[in-house]
Each structure stands twice: as structure tokens, then as C-alpha cells.
Amino acid sequence: MIGIKSKKGGLLMKDLKTEFLDYMDLNGVRYRELNDHAVLISYHGEKLNTISIHVIFEQDHPGIVKLACWEIAHFPEDRLEAGFALCNRLNSRFRWVKFYLDEDRDFRAELDLLVNPSHVGEPCTMLVAQMAQIIDEAxxxxxxxxxxx
Incomplete structure (x- = not known):
């Protein structure tokens, strides 16, 4: 929850996730609620059949939304060097999205977004779509x- 000053000077509590879901409902974007702080949006790409992006509203950092795609690929031990080199190439080529290999050798993409509590829906939805497009292109x-x- 984020505190926002109203025009009358009182403090309003605004739930970023609710604001985001309202925007997506209004614009016909399909999603699945995972829990109180996360939503899953799946896209069908041209090159990658399903691109699932988790939209996570961080409770420890109000105003920060994390977009994460965890199911891109899994690199075997003998291909790690190629995977790390690929992360460097993609990170230098694409704005916004950060690619990396995690400790389980899963190839992931993330994006952190600082949002204005009164304007969450449009920028989050736009960046989710852009992230899916970048992953599909990569x-x-x-x-x-x-x-x-």
C-alpha cells in the first residue's frame, strides 16, 4: 500500500496492483492473479510460443514494480560460457530488459520500474508488452x- 495525499489534504491508501488490474480490465488485457502482490501475463510470440511475464508489486519498496520472465531457457553446464556471453550481448543491445543466468542456470529476463501511484496501468502494461517483444526477438x-x- 502507498500513501497518497488527496486534494483535500487527507491521506489515501492506493493499492498499485488494483490500479494495474483496473487498467488491464478496462483495456481487455488477460491476466492471472498469482497472489496479493503478483500477476501473470502470457503472450504468444512469433519465435517463442509462450512468454510468461510476472508483474510483482514489491512490498519492501513501494512504488517499484518488477517484471520477470523466468521460463526462457535452461543452459547446461557445458554451455554456460556461451550463455554469459549472450547475456552481455543482449544487455548491451536492448534497453530496459536485463538478461542473466541464475544459480540454477536458467536464462531469465527482468525489468524494474519506478511508478507513479496514480499512473500505474499504462506504463506497466506497455513495458510488459515491450519486454515480451524483446524476449521474442532475442x-x-x-x-x-x-x-x-
Missing amino acids: YPEITRALWPS
């Missing part, structure tokens, strides 16, 4: 790093 490079010819 996917052929990810598969080449996994399975070189």
Missing part, C-alpha cells in the same frame, strides 16, 4: 547459444 539467439550448428 529467442533465436538464445537457441543458437544453446545448440550451436
